[in-house]
Amino acid sequence: MEHTGQPNHYSGKVFTNPVMIDGASIIPSPSGGTEMGHEGNGYCIISWISPSL
Numbered sequence: 001m002e003h004t005g006q007p008n009h010y011s012g013k014v015f016t017n018p019v020m021i022d023g024a025s026i027i028p029s030p031s032g033g034t035e036m037g038h039e040g041n042g043y044c045i046i047s048w049i050s051p052s053l
Contacts, residue, residue, distance in 0.1 A: 023037035023038065024036075024037060025037075028045070030043050
């Protein structure tokens with residue numbers, strides 16, 4: 001798949017308020033704390049916020 005720059009994922013999910021942080025910035029570390037960039041495979045954090053009824 002090629003990135004389209006749109007929040008609509010091919011699965012039908014739509015991402016709202018996404019944040020992409022470049023590798024030259026301080027970012028949250030998957031093991032806690034922060035780090036400058038990330039060595040090895042990338043990672044993402046996805047938080048489910050259920051809709052209010």
